Every structure is written in structure tokens, then in C-alpha cells.
Amino acid sequence: xxxxxxxxxxxxxxxxxxxxxxxxxxxxxxxxxxxxxxxxxxxxxxxxxxxxxxxxxxxxxxxxxxxxxxxxxxxxxxxxxxxxxxxxxxxxxxxxxxxxxxxxxxxxxxxxxxxxxxxxxxxxxxxxxxxxxxxxxxxxxxxxxxxxxxxxxxxxxxxxxxxxxxxxxxxxxxxxxxxxxxxxxxxxxxxxxxxxxxxxxxxxxxxxxxxxxxxxxxxxxxxxxxxxxxxxxxxxxxxxxxxxxxxxxxxxxxxxxxxxx
Amino acid sequence: xxxxxxxxxxxxxxxxxxxxxxxxxxxxxxxxxxxxxxxxxxxxxxxxxxxxxxxxxxxxxxxxxxxxxxxxxxxxxxxxxxxxxxxxxxxxxxxxxxxxxxxxxxxxxxxxxxxxxxxxxxxxxxxxxxxxx
Numbered sequence: 001x002x003x004x005x006x007x008x009x010x011x012x013x014x015x016x017x018x019x020x021x022x023x024x025x026x027x028x029x030x031x032x033x034x035x036x037x038x039x040x041x042x043x044x045x046x047x048x049x050x051x052x053x054x055x056x057x058x059x060x061x062x063x064x065x066x067x068x069x070x071x072x073x074x075x076x077x078x079x080x081x082x083x084x085x086x087x088x089x090x091x092x093x094x095x096x097x098x099x100x101x102x103x104x105x106x107x108x109x110x111x112x113x114x115x116x117x118x119x120x121x122x123x124x125x126x127x128x129x130x131x132x133x134x135x136x137x138x139x140x141x142x143x144x145x146x147x148x149x150x151x152x153x154x155x156x157x158x159x160x161x162x163x164x165x166x167x168x169x170x171x172x173x174x175x176x177x178x179x180x181x182x183x184x185x186x187x188x189x190x191x192x193x194x195x196x197x198x199x200x201x202x203x204x205x206x207x208x209x210x211x212x213x214x215x216x217x218x219x220x221x222x223x224x225x226x227x228x229x230x231x232x233x234x235x236x237x238x239x240x241x242x243x244x245x246x247x248x249x250x251x252x253x254x255x256x257x258x259x260x261x
Numbered sequence: 262x263x264x265x266x267x268x269x270x271x272x273x274x275x276x277x278x279x280x281x282x283x284x285x286x287x288x289x290x291x292x293x294x295x296x297x298x299x300x301x302x303x304x305x306x307x308x309x310x311x312x313x314x315x316x317x318x319x320x321x322x323x324x325x326x327x328x329x330x331x332x333x334x335x336x337x338x339x340x341x342x343x344x345x346x347x348x349x350x351x352x353x354x355x356x357x358x359x360x361x362x363x364x365x366x367x368x369x370x371x372x373x374x375x376x377x378x379x380x381x382x383x384x385x386x387x388x389x390x391x392x393x394x
Binding site for chain 2: 142144145146147149150152168181182183203204205206207208
């Protein structure tokens with residue numbers, strides 16, 4: 001049985017027409033199920049508990065990346081397959097999984113191609129997209145070595161799927177996440193001073209990660225989980241290989257942009 | 262993976278680790294894939310793949326790699342299974358060991374060079390048998 005969980009923001013008037021269209025399309029495709037709308041009174045935990053009691057096999061997150069992340073966190077370690085219907089803004093995960101529109105998502109759900117994705121665990125929480133921090137006080141402590149960002153860093157992240165603007169390869173099914181350190185862009189005066197190097201952009205740093213501890217040098221740093229929750233360092237991070245069953249589109253985009261040397 | 266005669270520019274998408282100029286790595290780094298170093302490394306570095314240390318790299322570590330290209334500062338010994346290419350900007354304080362070594366004009370090396378260990382061993386063993394006869 002399919003359970004469709006619509007996020008709170010989809011209750012807004014501007015999404016009603018799209019939701020009705022989706023409901024109709026799902027019914028036509030023969031994959032209609034129970035459609036539940038999150039409200040101030042109905043939270044996601046109680047809805048999912050109810051769905052699991054009723055023996056739901058597929059739970060479909062109708063909303064954006066935050067909706068998917070919330071649902072994924074609650075269905076981990078359970079025999080449930082996650083589906084995605086992207087609606088609204090802030091959808092980076094769905095296109096990365098070959099789901100480019102809500103209408104396409106319905107057809108993908110009907111085809112039901114399942115792929116096991118990696119999931120990250122930070123302390124007791126799970127994440128699907130990645131971790132980010134803007135604090136260069138952070139230290140990545142791996143089994144045999146430490147990675148210390150220098151003060152000229154703009155952002156630090158650990159990604160399962162490349163949702164950033166930086167160019168690096170990421171595959172959400174390889175059991176590895178990519179730690180990325182992006183330096184600040186040179187200012188106009190710096191570029192003028194180093195005229196020769198002007199054409200060469202500062203390169204990002206990329207490390208393959210399976211397990212690590214995020215520490216700090218002086219003060220604890222804030223780590224953003226899936227761009228919706230935060231946690232303070234120190235934190236244990238583990239990549240759980242192929243832990244979540246997700247219904248995906250035909251062409252999964254492994255953001256693979258050649259790194260220029 | 263990079264072959265001996267292939268360069269990193271052509272196979273840039275197969276780079277697994279990039280130690281850029283905005284990070285410093287301390288400890289014993291071990292990898293299977295290709296590595297580009299443009300920043301600081303202290304400790305030791307091991308990879309089965311290709312290692313490229315650019316002009317901006319500052320390495321104080323012992324290196325073991327499949328193939329390598331050094332263009333920056335290296336303090337420590339380097340042992341390469343295949344080909345080792347030393348660029349003209351390289352400043353190396355340490356011993357080098359590889360099957361084949363290319364050194365560009367202008368490179369600074371203070372250390373011993375050891376090449377084609379298997380061939381040298383063969384020559385020695387041939388000499389020894391001649392002497393015995």
C-alpha cells in the first residue's frame with residue numbers, strides 16, 4: 001500500500017491545483033493510496049506510525065528536500081521504500097535521482113525502480129543529502145589523519161549527493177561520501193596583485209569519507225544537517241552503505257563534472 | 262586509472278582525492294585512488310594510484326605511490342612503483358626510488374636516486390655467476 005505524505009506548505013492555495021492533478025494521475029496509473037496532509041495538529045511522526053501500523057510498503061514524501069529528509073529519518077531501519085514527489089522550492093535531491101517534475105514522479109512511482117542509497121549518520125540522526133558548515137574552526141578527524149581547513153575557506157561540507165555549487169563527483173550508492181573544502185574567491189585587489197594567477201581559480205579539496213569524527217579547534221562549530229537541522233561538534237559521522245530503499249527515475253544523475261587540473 | 266604515459270589533465274574526472282591549497286593534512290594518509298596535492302601534507306602518504314603534487318604543494322612526508330609527478334616542495338623519501346616525473350619547479354630533500362625517473366632542467370634534488378631495482382639485481386647476479394666460473 002502507498003502512503004502519500006504531503007508537507008505542511010503544500011496546504012497553501014497555490015499548490016492545491018497541482019495536488020489535485022497529482023491525485024488524479026496517481027489514480028489513473030493505479031497507484032492511488034492514502035493521502036495524508038501534515039498540519040499543525042498532525043505531525044509527521046504520528047502519521048508515519050499510523051502508516052506502519054497499517055502495513056504501508058511505500059511511503060511517498062510529497063514536498064521538498066526537507067520533507068524527504070524528515071520522512072527518511074523516520075523510516076530508517078524499517079522495511080519501507082521511499083518515494084518522492086517534488087513540489088515547491090528546495091528540491092535538489094529529486095532531480096539528482098532522475099525525478100524532474102511531480103508528473104514525472106508519478107510515472108516513476110508506477111514503474112517502481114528501486115535503488116538502495118547510502119545514508120549518513122551523525123550521532124543519533126540520519127542524513128541523506130549532506131552536512132555543511134561555514135566555520136573554518138572545524139577539524140575532520142579520520143582514523144589515521146586529520147584534515148584542517150585553513151582560514152581562507154568559505155565552506156566545508158560532507159556530501160552524499162552533490163547539492164553544492166562546487167564541481168566534484170558524487171555517487172549516493174558507493175558507500176562513500178565526499179568531504180569538500182571550498183576556498184573563498186579572490187577579491188578584486190587580490191586578483192590584481194596576483195595577475196598571473198588570475199586565470200587559475202582556487203581549487204576545492206575533496207576527500208572520500210566512510211567514517212570520521214567532526215571536531216573543533218577552539219569553540220564548538222555548528223553543523224547543518226540536510227540544510228534543515230543543526231548539531232554542534234564534536235560529532236561522530238558514519239556512512240551506512242545502501243541503507244535506504246528509494247524509488248528512482250531511469251537516469252540517475254551522478255553529478256560528475258570533470259575537475260580541471 | 263592513470264597509465265604511465267597518461268597525464269592527469271586528460272583523466273581529471275578520475276581524481277579521487279584533492280588536497281587543495283585551503284587545507285592542511287596531518288597524519289598517515291592512505292588511499293587507493295588518484296591524488297592531487299596543492300596544499301600542505303605532514304606525515305606519510307600512500308596510494309596505489311597516481312599522485313600529482315603541484316607547484317603550490319608543501320609536503321613533509323614519506324610518499325609511496327603507483328606513479329607520481331612532483332612539482333612542489335617535498336621533504337621526505339618517495340618510492341614509486343612505476344614512473345616518477347620531477348618537474349623544473351620541484352625542490353626535493355630526500356631519496357627517490359622508481360622504475361623510471363624523469364628530471365626536468367631546474368629541479369633541485371638533494372638525495373639518492375635508485376632506479377629499476379629488478380634490473381640491477383639481475384646484473385649483479387650475472388656478474389656473480391661469471392666470477393664463480
